[in-house]
Amino acid sequence: MSDAQEPSILSRILITGFYFGPLLFGFLFIPPVTAQIITVLGWTPPLGLSPLLAGFVVGGLWGLYAQIRGSWITWRV
Amino acid sequence: MASIVEMPPLADLTKKELIRREQEIAQKYIGGVPWFAVFWGLGNLAVWLTLWPLVFYGFLPLWAGFLIATANITLSYLPSHEAQHDIIARPRTKLRWLNELVGHLSTIPLVLPYRVARLTHYQHHRNTNDPDLDPDYGSTARGPFDAIMSSILNRQPRSTKGLNGYGETLVRIGRPDVILDGIAYQIVFYGLLCTFAWAGFGIEALLLWWLPRHIGLTYIQFFLSWAPHHPGNEQGRYRNTRSWRSVIGNIGSLGMQFHLIHHLYPTIPITRHPAVYREMRPILEARGCELGGL
Numbered sequence: 598m599s600d601a602q603e604p605s606i607l608s609r610i611l612i613t614g615f616y617f618g619p620l621l622f623g624f625l626f627i628p629p630v631t632a633q634i635i636t637v638l639g640w641t642p643p644l645g646l647s648p649l650l651a652g653f654v655v656g657g658l659w660g661l662y663a664q665i666r667g668s669w670i671t672w673r674v
Numbered sequence: 675m676a677s678i679v680e681m682p683p684l685a686d687l688t689k690k691e692l693i694r695r696e697q698e699i700a701q702k703y704i705g706g707v708p709w710f711a712v713f714w715g716l717g718n719l720a721v722w723l724t725l726w727p728l729v730f731y732g733f734l735p736l737w738a739g740f741l742i743a744t745a746n747i748t749l750s751y752l753p754s755h756e757a758q759h760d761i762i763a764r765p766r767t768k769l770r771w772l773n774e775l776v777g778h779l780s781t782i783p784l785v786l787p788y789r790v791a792r793l794t795h796y797q798h799h800r801n802t803n804d805p806d807l808d809p810d811y812g813s814t815a816r817g818p819f820d821a822i823m824s825s826i827l828n829r830q831p832r833s834t835k836g837l838n839g840y841g842e843t844l845v846r847i848g849r850p851d852v853i854l855d856g857i858a859y860q861i862v863f864y865g866l867l868c869t870f871a872w873a874g875f876g877i878e879a880l881l882l883w884w885l886p887r888h889i890g891l892t893y894i895q896f897f898l899s900w901a902p903h904h905p906g907n908e909q910g911r912y913r914n915t916r917s918w919r920s921v922i923g924n925i926g927s928l929g930m931q932f933h934l935i936h937h938l939y940p941t942i943p944i945t946r947h948p949a950v951y952r953e954m955r956p957i958l959e960a961r962g963c964e965l966g967g968l
Contacts (some may be wrong), residue, residue, distance in 0.1 A: 611857060618864075619831050625868045630876035637877065667832025 619669070623660015628652030681742070684960040696957045700939040701712050703950050708761060708767060708943035715753025715780035729878055740881040741924075746783060747883075747890035751898070752928060752944060753780040757938045758792040759940045784894075785863045785887060786837070787855035794840045797847060799940060802914040803906045809843040813899035814906040821900040825892040870921035894928070902933035911938065912958070917951065918966035924948065931968055934958065 604612065614621070631652030635642060641652035663669045684692065725743055728734040756762055757777030763769035776786040794809040801807035803814075812828050812835030815821035828836030841853050852948055863883075870879035902915050915937040920927035932947035935954070951958075951968070958965060 615857075615860070622864065626864070626871050626876070629871040629874075630880055633871075633874070633876045663831055668827070670830070671692035671827065 617664065619663035620660045623656040623658075623663065624653065627656030627659065631655050677728050684956055692957055692960060696938075696954060696961075699954050699957070700714075700942060700950065701856070703942045703946045704939070706943075707763065707772075708756060708945060711753045711756040711943065712762060712772060712776055714749070715757075715776040718746050719779050719782060722750075725882055726878075729882060730875065736878060736881055739878075740886065743783075743882045744886040744889050747886045748893045748928075750780050750783050750890070751786070751894050754778075754788060754791060755785075755795070756943060758789070758795050761941055761943050764882055783883070783887065784890065785859050787852070789855050789966065790840055790844065790851045790912070793849055793852060794843050797843055797883065799937065801909075803903060803909045807846075809840055810836075810895075810899045810903075811906065812839060813895050814903070815900055818896070818900075821896050821904075822892055823852050824900075825895040829888070829891065837891075897928045897930045898933070901927070902930050902937075912961040912963045916964035916966055917958075917968045918964075919968050934963060934965075 605613065628649055629652060632648035635648040636650060642648060646654070687695075722743060725734065725739045725746075729736055729739040737844050754777045756771045757780075760773060762773035763771075764773075774788075777792070781788060781791060784798055798808055798810045803811065813821065813824060816826045825836065827833060828838060832838075834842070841850075842858065844850055844852050867879045867884060870876060897920075901918060901920070904916070908914055914936045917932055919932045920931055924931050929944050929947060932951045935942060935947045935950045936944070939950070955965070
Protein backbone atom coordinates (compact mmCIF):
# COMPACT_ATOMS: atom_id res chain seq x y z
CA MET A 598 0.00 0.00 0.00
CA SER A 599 1.46 3.34 -1.05
CA ASP A 600 1.33 6.39 1.21
CA ALA A 601 -1.00 9.18 0.14
CA GLN A 602 0.92 12.12 -1.28
CA GLU A 603 1.07 15.15 1.01
CA PRO A 604 -0.61 18.14 -0.67
CA SER A 605 1.79 20.91 -1.71
CA ILE A 606 1.76 24.30 -0.01
CA LEU A 607 -0.06 25.76 -3.01
CA SER A 608 -2.67 23.02 -2.83
CA ARG A 609 -3.21 23.70 0.86
CA ILE A 610 -3.60 27.42 0.20
CA LEU A 611 -6.14 26.74 -2.54
CA ILE A 612 -8.09 24.21 -0.49
CA THR A 613 -8.20 26.56 2.49
CA GLY A 614 -9.13 29.50 0.32
CA PHE A 615 -12.02 27.66 -1.28
CA TYR A 616 -13.18 26.30 2.06
CA PHE A 617 -13.48 29.85 3.40
CA GLY A 618 -15.01 31.09 0.15
CA PRO A 619 -18.22 32.39 1.74
CA LEU A 620 -16.27 34.49 4.26
CA LEU A 621 -13.96 35.82 1.58
CA PHE A 622 -16.90 36.74 -0.64
CA GLY A 623 -18.60 38.35 2.34
CA PHE A 624 -15.58 40.55 3.09
CA LEU A 625 -14.17 41.17 -0.38
CA PHE A 626 -17.16 41.61 -2.69
CA ILE A 627 -20.27 42.39 -0.69
CA PRO A 628 -18.90 45.45 1.22
CA PRO A 629 -17.93 47.65 -1.77
CA VAL A 630 -21.04 46.63 -3.71
CA THR A 631 -23.26 47.39 -0.71
CA ALA A 632 -21.53 50.73 -0.26
CA GLN A 633 -22.15 51.63 -3.88
CA ILE A 634 -25.79 50.60 -3.67
CA ILE A 635 -26.23 52.68 -0.49
CA THR A 636 -24.62 55.67 -2.20
CA VAL A 637 -26.73 55.34 -5.36
CA LEU A 638 -29.90 55.12 -3.29
CA GLY A 639 -28.84 58.15 -1.26
CA TRP A 640 -29.42 56.29 1.97
CA THR A 641 -27.63 57.07 5.22
CA PRO A 642 -26.68 53.99 7.27
CA PRO A 643 -27.66 53.99 10.94
CA LEU A 644 -25.34 54.51 13.91
CA GLY A 645 -23.18 56.90 11.91
CA LEU A 646 -21.69 54.09 9.89
CA SER A 647 -20.11 54.93 6.56
CA PRO A 648 -21.54 53.10 3.56
CA LEU A 649 -18.43 50.92 3.35
CA LEU A 650 -18.52 50.05 7.02
CA ALA A 651 -22.18 49.18 6.69
CA GLY A 652 -21.18 46.98 3.79
CA PHE A 653 -18.65 45.19 5.95
CA VAL A 654 -21.30 44.59 8.59
CA VAL A 655 -23.71 43.14 6.01
CA GLY A 656 -21.06 41.15 4.17
CA GLY A 657 -19.32 39.97 7.28
CA LEU A 658 -22.47 38.73 8.99
CA TRP A 659 -23.95 37.19 5.85
CA GLY A 660 -20.64 35.61 4.88
CA LEU A 661 -20.23 34.18 8.36
CA TYR A 662 -23.75 32.78 8.20
CA ALA A 663 -23.05 31.14 4.83
CA GLN A 664 -19.72 29.82 6.11
CA ILE A 665 -21.31 28.15 9.12
CA ARG A 666 -24.56 26.99 7.53
CA GLY A 667 -23.20 26.12 4.09
CA SER A 668 -25.84 28.18 2.34
CA TRP A 669 -26.46 31.87 1.73
CA ILE A 670 -30.19 31.53 1.63
CA THR A 671 -31.37 28.60 3.73
CA TRP A 672 -30.95 27.38 7.27
CA ARG A 673 -29.26 24.21 6.08
CA VAL A 674 -28.16 22.77 2.76
CA MET B 675 -45.18 23.59 -40.34
CA ALA B 676 -43.76 20.56 -42.19
CA SER B 677 -46.01 17.54 -42.25
CA ILE B 678 -44.97 14.32 -40.57
CA VAL B 679 -43.38 12.10 -43.21
CA GLU B 680 -45.61 9.17 -44.16
CA MET B 681 -44.01 5.84 -43.32
CA PRO B 682 -45.00 2.22 -43.86
CA PRO B 683 -46.73 0.58 -40.89
CA LEU B 684 -44.19 -0.05 -38.15
CA ALA B 685 -46.11 -2.39 -35.89
CA ASP B 686 -44.81 -5.53 -37.56
CA LEU B 687 -41.20 -4.47 -37.90
CA THR B 688 -38.48 -6.04 -35.79
CA LYS B 689 -36.32 -3.94 -33.49
CA LYS B 690 -33.45 -4.47 -35.88
CA GLU B 691 -35.43 -3.04 -38.78
CA LEU B 692 -36.64 -0.12 -36.66
CA ILE B 693 -33.12 0.84 -35.67
CA ARG B 694 -31.98 0.49 -39.29
CA ARG B 695 -34.65 2.98 -40.43
CA GLU B 696 -33.90 5.23 -37.48
CA GLN B 697 -30.20 5.33 -38.31
CA GLU B 698 -30.96 5.88 -41.97
CA ILE B 699 -32.89 9.02 -41.08
CA ALA B 700 -30.26 10.23 -38.61
CA GLN B 701 -27.40 9.82 -41.10
CA LYS B 702 -29.03 12.33 -43.44
CA TYR B 703 -28.66 15.04 -40.83
CA ILE B 704 -25.16 14.33 -39.57
CA GLY B 705 -22.20 16.15 -41.08
CA GLY B 706 -21.29 19.56 -42.38
CA VAL B 707 -20.12 22.50 -40.29
CA PRO B 708 -22.89 24.12 -38.25
CA TRP B 709 -21.76 27.68 -38.95
CA PHE B 710 -24.74 29.05 -37.07
CA ALA B 711 -23.37 27.55 -33.83
CA VAL B 712 -19.93 29.00 -34.56
CA PHE B 713 -21.25 32.52 -35.07
CA TRP B 714 -23.62 32.09 -32.15
CA GLY B 715 -20.84 31.10 -29.75
CA LEU B 716 -18.23 33.62 -30.76
CA GLY B 717 -20.69 36.42 -31.50
CA ASN B 718 -22.46 35.95 -28.20
CA LEU B 719 -19.17 36.28 -26.31
CA ALA B 720 -18.23 39.37 -28.33
CA VAL B 721 -21.55 41.03 -27.48
CA TRP B 722 -21.11 40.28 -23.77
CA LEU B 723 -17.56 41.64 -23.69
CA THR B 724 -18.68 44.77 -25.53
CA LEU B 725 -21.31 45.45 -22.87
CA TRP B 726 -18.65 46.31 -20.30
CA PRO B 727 -17.11 49.40 -21.94
CA LEU B 728 -20.51 50.45 -23.27
CA VAL B 729 -21.93 50.46 -19.75
CA PHE B 730 -18.80 51.84 -18.05
CA TYR B 731 -18.64 54.81 -20.42
CA GLY B 732 -22.34 55.47 -20.23
CA PHE B 733 -23.27 54.55 -23.80
CA LEU B 734 -25.67 51.88 -22.58
CA PRO B 735 -27.82 52.09 -19.45
CA LEU B 736 -27.00 49.48 -16.84
CA TRP B 737 -30.50 48.03 -16.83
CA ALA B 738 -30.23 47.31 -20.56
CA GLY B 739 -26.77 45.86 -20.06
CA PHE B 740 -28.17 43.58 -17.38
CA LEU B 741 -30.92 42.26 -19.65
CA ILE B 742 -28.53 41.70 -22.56
CA ALA B 743 -25.91 40.08 -20.30
CA THR B 744 -28.51 37.72 -18.90
CA ALA B 745 -29.49 36.68 -22.41
CA ASN B 746 -25.81 36.35 -23.41
CA ILE B 747 -24.94 34.09 -20.52
CA THR B 748 -28.10 32.01 -20.91
CA LEU B 749 -27.20 31.45 -24.56
CA SER B 750 -23.52 30.76 -23.92
CA TYR B 751 -23.72 27.06 -23.12
CA LEU B 752 -25.18 25.50 -26.25
CA PRO B 753 -22.43 26.45 -28.75
CA SER B 754 -19.92 24.84 -26.40
CA HIS B 755 -22.25 21.86 -26.20
CA GLU B 756 -22.01 21.46 -29.97
CA ALA B 757 -18.23 21.53 -29.63
CA GLN B 758 -18.28 19.05 -26.75
CA HIS B 759 -19.84 16.54 -29.13
CA ASP B 760 -17.36 17.35 -31.92
CA ILE B 761 -20.24 18.57 -34.06
CA ILE B 762 -18.40 21.64 -35.37
CA ALA B 763 -15.40 19.57 -36.42
CA ARG B 764 -14.30 16.08 -35.50
CA PRO B 765 -10.76 15.29 -34.28
CA ARG B 766 -8.02 15.33 -36.91
CA THR B 767 -10.06 17.40 -39.38
CA LYS B 768 -9.08 20.75 -40.81
CA LEU B 769 -11.45 22.83 -38.67
CA ARG B 770 -10.81 21.02 -35.42
CA TRP B 771 -9.20 24.19 -34.04
CA LEU B 772 -12.51 26.02 -34.61
CA ASN B 773 -14.43 23.35 -32.70
CA GLU B 774 -12.11 23.72 -29.74
CA LEU B 775 -12.06 27.53 -29.98
CA VAL B 776 -15.87 27.72 -29.78
CA GLY B 777 -15.91 25.12 -27.03
CA HIS B 778 -13.43 26.98 -24.86
CA LEU B 779 -14.55 30.55 -25.46
CA SER B 780 -18.32 30.40 -25.49
CA THR B 781 -18.71 29.31 -21.85
CA ILE B 782 -16.36 31.91 -20.38
CA PRO B 783 -19.24 34.09 -19.14
CA LEU B 784 -20.75 30.99 -17.53
CA VAL B 785 -17.43 30.37 -15.70
CA LEU B 786 -17.58 26.75 -16.87
CA PRO B 787 -14.33 25.36 -18.27
CA TYR B 788 -14.68 23.49 -21.56
CA ARG B 789 -12.86 20.36 -20.43
CA VAL B 790 -14.95 20.14 -17.26
CA ALA B 791 -18.14 20.61 -19.26
CA ARG B 792 -17.19 18.04 -21.89
CA LEU B 793 -16.02 15.26 -19.58
CA THR B 794 -18.95 15.57 -17.19
CA HIS B 795 -21.39 15.87 -20.08
CA TYR B 796 -20.11 12.60 -21.55
CA GLN B 797 -20.80 10.99 -18.18
CA HIS B 798 -24.31 12.41 -18.30
CA HIS B 799 -24.86 10.75 -21.68
CA ARG B 800 -23.31 7.47 -20.57
CA ASN B 801 -25.26 7.31 -17.30
CA THR B 802 -28.40 9.34 -17.92
CA ASN B 803 -30.69 9.35 -14.89
CA ASP B 804 -28.36 7.14 -12.84
CA PRO B 805 -28.61 8.57 -9.31
CA ASP B 806 -24.99 7.71 -8.55
CA LEU B 807 -23.24 8.27 -11.87
CA ASP B 808 -25.13 11.00 -13.74
CA PRO B 809 -23.48 14.32 -12.77
CA ASP B 810 -26.67 16.17 -13.69
CA TYR B 811 -28.96 13.94 -11.62
CA GLY B 812 -29.10 16.65 -8.98
CA SER B 813 -31.42 18.58 -11.30
CA THR B 814 -34.13 15.96 -10.81
CA ALA B 815 -37.16 17.53 -9.16
CA ARG B 816 -40.86 16.95 -8.62
CA GLY B 817 -41.96 19.88 -10.73
CA PRO B 818 -40.90 23.18 -12.32
CA PHE B 819 -40.80 25.20 -9.11
CA ASP B 820 -38.76 22.51 -7.34
CA ALA B 821 -36.45 22.36 -10.34
CA ILE B 822 -35.72 26.07 -10.02
CA MET B 823 -35.19 25.78 -6.26
CA SER B 824 -32.93 22.75 -6.75
CA SER B 825 -30.80 24.69 -9.18
CA ILE B 826 -30.35 27.53 -6.69
CA LEU B 827 -29.77 25.29 -3.67
CA ASN B 828 -27.28 23.11 -5.58
CA ARG B 829 -25.07 26.18 -5.99
CA GLN B 830 -24.82 26.89 -2.28
CA PRO B 831 -21.34 26.53 -0.76
CA ARG B 832 -21.73 23.14 0.90
CA SER B 833 -23.92 21.50 -1.71
CA THR B 834 -22.43 18.43 -3.37
CA LYS B 835 -24.85 18.37 -6.28
CA GLY B 836 -24.93 20.10 -9.64
CA LEU B 837 -21.78 21.99 -10.57
CA ASN B 838 -20.46 21.45 -7.04
CA GLY B 839 -20.44 17.72 -7.74
CA TYR B 840 -18.49 17.89 -10.98
CA GLY B 841 -15.19 17.57 -9.16
CA GLU B 842 -16.26 14.23 -7.72
CA THR B 843 -17.20 13.04 -11.21
CA LEU B 844 -13.82 14.06 -12.58
CA VAL B 845 -12.04 12.17 -9.81
CA ARG B 846 -14.20 9.11 -10.43
CA ILE B 847 -13.35 9.00 -14.14
CA GLY B 848 -9.66 9.45 -13.46
CA ARG B 849 -9.35 13.10 -14.52
CA PRO B 850 -8.66 15.01 -11.30
CA ASP B 851 -6.23 17.17 -13.28
CA VAL B 852 -9.15 18.87 -14.99
CA ILE B 853 -10.32 20.18 -11.61
CA LEU B 854 -7.49 22.69 -11.96
CA ASP B 855 -9.40 24.27 -14.85
CA GLY B 856 -12.32 24.85 -12.53
CA ILE B 857 -10.11 26.26 -9.81
CA ALA B 858 -8.43 28.64 -12.23
CA TYR B 859 -11.76 29.83 -13.63
CA GLN B 860 -13.16 30.44 -10.13
CA ILE B 861 -10.10 32.38 -9.02
CA VAL B 862 -10.19 34.60 -12.10
CA PHE B 863 -13.98 35.08 -11.83
CA TYR B 864 -14.03 36.10 -8.19
CA GLY B 865 -10.79 38.00 -8.57
CA LEU B 866 -12.30 40.11 -11.35
CA LEU B 867 -15.56 40.63 -9.44
CA CYS B 868 -13.67 41.89 -6.40
CA THR B 869 -11.33 44.04 -8.49
CA PHE B 870 -14.24 45.73 -10.24
CA ALA B 871 -16.01 46.16 -6.92
CA TRP B 872 -13.10 47.89 -5.20
CA ALA B 873 -12.51 50.01 -8.31
CA GLY B 874 -15.99 51.43 -7.93
CA PHE B 875 -17.76 49.21 -10.47
CA GLY B 876 -19.32 46.73 -8.09
CA ILE B 877 -22.89 47.26 -9.23
CA GLU B 878 -21.79 46.82 -12.83
CA ALA B 879 -19.97 43.58 -11.97
CA LEU B 880 -23.04 42.40 -10.08
CA LEU B 881 -25.44 43.11 -12.93
CA LEU B 882 -23.28 42.30 -15.95
CA TRP B 883 -21.84 39.03 -14.62
CA TRP B 884 -22.69 37.73 -11.11
CA LEU B 885 -26.47 37.90 -11.26
CA PRO B 886 -26.87 37.13 -15.00
CA ARG B 887 -24.70 34.05 -14.45
CA HIS B 888 -26.96 32.77 -11.70
CA ILE B 889 -30.09 33.42 -13.75
CA GLY B 890 -28.50 31.82 -16.82
CA LEU B 891 -27.39 28.74 -14.90
CA THR B 892 -30.87 28.17 -13.53
CA TYR B 893 -32.43 28.71 -16.94
CA ILE B 894 -30.00 26.27 -18.57
CA GLN B 895 -30.37 23.66 -15.86
CA PHE B 896 -34.16 23.95 -15.97
CA PHE B 897 -34.42 23.43 -19.73
CA LEU B 898 -31.40 21.22 -20.42
CA SER B 899 -31.13 19.11 -17.27
CA TRP B 900 -34.57 18.95 -15.69
CA ALA B 901 -37.30 19.30 -18.31
CA PRO B 902 -36.13 16.81 -20.98
CA HIS B 903 -35.32 14.11 -18.43
CA HIS B 904 -38.22 14.61 -16.03
CA PRO B 905 -39.16 12.57 -14.00
CA GLY B 906 -35.69 11.06 -14.33
CA ASN B 907 -36.53 7.55 -13.17
CA GLU B 908 -35.77 5.57 -16.33
CA GLN B 909 -32.43 4.82 -17.94
CA GLY B 910 -33.21 3.07 -21.22
CA ARG B 911 -32.09 4.60 -24.50
CA TYR B 912 -35.64 5.41 -25.55
CA ARG B 913 -36.94 6.31 -22.10
CA ASN B 914 -34.22 8.38 -20.41
CA THR B 915 -35.19 11.51 -22.35
CA ARG B 916 -38.55 12.78 -23.52
CA SER B 917 -39.80 15.26 -26.02
CA TRP B 918 -42.25 17.79 -24.64
CA ARG B 919 -44.12 20.93 -25.58
CA SER B 920 -42.87 24.07 -23.89
CA VAL B 921 -45.25 26.96 -23.21
CA ILE B 922 -42.53 29.36 -24.34
CA GLY B 923 -41.85 27.56 -27.58
CA ASN B 924 -38.76 25.95 -29.02
CA ILE B 925 -36.43 28.94 -28.98
CA GLY B 926 -37.56 30.00 -25.52
CA SER B 927 -36.76 26.52 -24.25
CA LEU B 928 -33.33 26.53 -25.95
CA GLY B 929 -34.39 23.88 -28.43
CA MET B 930 -34.82 21.32 -25.69
CA GLN B 931 -38.27 20.17 -26.79
CA PHE B 932 -36.39 17.85 -29.13
CA HIS B 933 -33.60 16.89 -26.71
CA LEU B 934 -34.65 13.27 -27.19
CA ILE B 935 -33.05 13.41 -30.64
CA HIS B 936 -29.79 14.66 -29.11
CA HIS B 937 -29.57 11.75 -26.69
CA LEU B 938 -30.25 9.27 -29.47
CA TYR B 939 -27.83 10.91 -31.91
CA PRO B 940 -25.51 13.34 -30.12
CA THR B 941 -23.66 14.42 -33.26
CA ILE B 942 -26.64 15.93 -35.04
CA PRO B 943 -26.48 19.76 -34.84
CA ILE B 944 -29.14 21.28 -32.61
CA THR B 945 -30.67 23.33 -35.43
CA ARG B 946 -31.58 20.11 -37.27
CA HIS B 947 -33.33 18.44 -34.33
CA PRO B 948 -36.88 19.56 -35.24
CA ALA B 949 -36.58 18.17 -38.79
CA VAL B 950 -35.10 14.90 -37.51
CA TYR B 951 -37.87 14.61 -34.96
CA ARG B 952 -40.62 15.13 -37.51
CA GLU B 953 -39.19 12.47 -39.81
CA MET B 954 -38.37 10.01 -37.03
CA ARG B 955 -41.54 10.46 -34.97
CA PRO B 956 -43.36 7.29 -36.05
CA ILE B 957 -40.30 5.21 -35.16
CA LEU B 958 -39.94 6.94 -31.80
CA GLU B 959 -43.58 6.22 -31.11
CA ALA B 960 -43.11 2.57 -32.03
CA ARG B 961 -40.13 2.48 -29.68
CA GLY B 962 -42.23 3.67 -26.76
CA CYS B 963 -40.62 7.09 -26.36
CA GLU B 964 -42.38 9.72 -24.27
CA LEU B 965 -43.33 12.30 -26.89
CA GLY B 966 -45.41 14.68 -24.79
CA GLY B 967 -47.90 15.37 -27.55
CA LEU B 968 -45.23 17.03 -29.67
